[in-house]
Amino acid sequence: MSSEANHLHMLFFPLMMQGHMLPMVDMAKIFAARGARITILTTPVNATIIRPNIDDSVHLHIIPFPTAEFGLPDGCENNSFILPYNQQINFSKAIASLRHPFDSVLRDLSPDCVVTDLFLPWTYDVAIARGILRIVFSGGSNFFACAKSAFQQRRLPADKVESFVLPGLPHQIEMLKTQIMDLNKLAGTPMEFIMEILKEAAEVELKNYGTLMNSFYELESEYVDNHRERMGRVWNVGPVSLCNKEVIDKSTRGGEYPASVNECLKWLDKRPTSSVVYICFGSLSLFSIEQLREMALGFEASKHPFVWVIRNGGNDWIPKGYEERIKDVGMLIRGWAPQLVILNHDAVGGFVTHCGWNSCLEGICAGLPMVTWPLNSDQFYNEKLLVDILKVGIMVGSKVYTFNMEMRLIVEAKAVETAVRRLMGDGMEANQRRRRAKQLGEMAKRAVDKGGSSYEEIKILMNELIDRKKSV
Numbered sequence: 001m002s003s004e005a006n007h008l009h010m011l012f013f014p015l016m017m018q019g020h021m022l023p024m025v026d027m028a029k030i031f032a033a034r035g036a037r038i039t040i041l042t043t044p045v046n047a048t049i050i051r052p053n054i055d056d057s058v059h060l061h062i063i064p065f066p067t068a069e070f071g072l073p074d075g076c077e078n079n080s081f082i083l084p085y086n087q088q089i090n091f092s093k094a095i096a097s098l099r100h101p102f103d104s105v106l107r108d109l110s111p112d113c114v115v116t117d118l119f120l121p122w123t124y125d126v127a128i129a130r131g132i133l134r135i136v137f138s139g140g141s142n143f144f145a146c147a148k149s150a151f152q153q154r155r156l157p158a159d160k161v162e163s164f165v166l167p168g169l170p171h172q173i174e175m176l177k178t179q180i181m182d183l184n185k186l187a188g189t190p191m192e193f194i195m196e197i198l199k200e201a202a203e204v205e206l207k208n209y210g211t212l213m214n215s216f217y218e219l220e221s222e223y224v225d226n227h228r229e230r231m232g233r234v235w236n237v238g239p240v241s242l243c244n245k246e247v248i249d250k251s252t253r254g255g256e257y258p259a260s261v262n263e264c265l266k267w268l269d270k271r272p273t274s275s276v277v278y279i280c281f282g283s284l285s286l287f288s289i290e291q292l293r294e295m296a297l298g299f300e301a302s303k304h305p306f307v308w309v310i311r312n313g314g315n316d317w318i319p320k321g322y323e324e325r326i327k328d329v330g331m332l333i334r335g336w337a338p339q340l341v342i343l344n345h346d347a348v349g350g351f352v353t354h355c356g357w358n359s360c361l362e363g364i365c366a367g368l369p370m371v372t373w374p375l376n377s378d379q380f381y382n383e384k385l386l387v388d389i390l391k392v393g394i395m396v397g398s399k400v401y402t403f404n405m406e407m408r409l410i411v412e413a414k415a416v417e418t419a420v421r422r423l424m425g426d427g428m429e430a431n432q433r434r435r436r437a438k439q440l441g442e443m444a445k446r447a448v449d450k451g452g453s454s455y456e457e458i459k460i461l462m463n464e465l466i467d468r469k470k471s472v
Contacts, residue, residue: 007466008035008462008466008469010028010036010037010038010039010111011041012028012116014042014116015120016077017079017080018254019284019356020137021042021046021049021078023238023240024040024117025040025050025253026243027115027214027237027240028054029054029058030237030243030448032058034458036462038058039059039061040054040059040061041061043062043077046078048255049254053249053253053254063101063102063105066094070093070097071087072091080284099126103126114135115134115135115137117139118137118139121200121201121203133465133468134209135209136205136211137214138212139214139357140382141223141360141378141382142215142223142226142234143220143382144378145227145230145231146226146227146230147169149230150173151180151181153168163175169226170223171389178401179374180401181376181380205231210461211231212237212461214357214361216453217236218446218447218453220385235457235461237454238361239454243448250341251338251341253338254338261338264337264338264341271305272347274348275304275349276305276306276347276348277348277423277424278342278351279306279352280339280353280359281309281373282354282356282358282359286405287405292310293319296318297413298414298415298416298417299330299416300329301414302417302424303421304421305347306330307342307348308330309333311335339359343362349424349434350420350424351368351371352370352419353371354374354375355372355380355382356378360386367438368437369394369434371393371396371419371423372387372393372396372398374398374401376401383395390440391432392440396411396415396419398411
């Protein structure tokens with residue numbers, strides 16, 4: 001197929017946010033490795049993030065980002081850099097203003113198809129006007145897609161009912177009302193613009209050529225089937241992070257190779273196999289000072305070595321004498337961390353995660369059991385997949401969906417300690433959880449290897465696109 005594939009030109013246009021951009025770049029690299037001619041469309045600052053992790057098989061096409069025009073700080077071209085929610089709407093407007101540059105790129109490059117993020121629904125109309133297929137990249141799981149659809153079809157529970165079962169799913173999934181991603185909750189908040197984006201995305205959902213999922217069939221087969229029944233054309237081509245095989249590839253995923261990688265590896269090298277807990281809540285999650293203190297005390301009380309990635313600035317949350325007490329057992333990393341490197345280190349035996357889909361998959365690929373601590377977005381649904389269906393997760397007790405860190409119920413230190421001890425402990429339950437996690441990790445690697453389910457789905461899609469190109 002590779003000689004024919006060389007004539008297939010695919011343009012990838014990722015959303016400028018780490019959790020969306022990085023898996024799309026991985027996906028682009030995978031299609032390039034299979035022989036397609038690949039262009040990634042992005043902006044100058046995002047190009048500096050992407051460039052260290054790609055080779056000459058992937059071409060970057062750069063368009064300017066209108067920061068000044070929309071009142072954004074200079075260089076603020078990635079949503080992961082923006083912390084105040086009152087700037088989110090300006091960032092969203094700046095992205096929407098890229099419609100005309102995007103159209104010019106399609107006119108000049110004439111790709112055979114475009115792969116664009118779910119949160120860029122306006123790209124559908126632009127692409128179709130140029131006679132170019134749009135394939136949408138969905139950054140979530142098939143389970144989430146099915147659960148979200150089930151939620152929309154449910155009968156509204158009575159006000160006094162605290163929980164309800166999502167109808168029509170292969171498993172009985174019970175959710176608390178407080179955990180549900182109800183977009184109506186965004187009305188009147190700085191995040192209200194998301195409602196409009198998702199509404200527009202839903203309008204073009206069935207018009208797209210199809211959907212690319214960062215998942216693999218064996219992980220959630222019943223939900224892949226369910227998703228396809230509703231949507232038709234869905235290709236599961238993940239876990240895409242597995243295309244980063246060498247330490248240098250894993251370390252540069254997200255930017256230049258930082259000095260902290262070597263420091264972290266040296267620290268981990270001194271720890272026994274499967275003894276360390278890795279704690280990270282993604283690129284956007286912040287916590288209140290009170291919650292950070294409870295976390296700190298809980299991780300310390302668990303008596304397990306830990307690496308903790310913290311996004312919050314400042315030190316006012318650190319308990320008195322804490323850093324001195326944990327200096328031999330805990331490592332704190334501020335800001336960015338080489339997550340793929342850490343998760344796959346022999347010393348790491350468990351993962352405390354916010355249940356963002358990328359992190360869920362990366363934990364699964366590493367064969368690790370997880371403590372689940374969802375906050376918003378699709379995370380409470382992903383927790384149900386990890387805990388109730390895959391049975392590799394332990395809930396810490398997070399119960400309220402919100403983007404506002406001050407509105408979350410505090411998870412106390414004792415609950416944190418208990419969850420980590422269960423995660424890392426011995427006994428039949430813990431050993432079965434670890435065994436299942438390792439099995440899933442092996443399944444993930446088989447899926448992307450030659451002849452695996454994801455490998456074959458890429459071939460099916462590429463052959464389809466090549467045949468279509470020939471017939472035009």
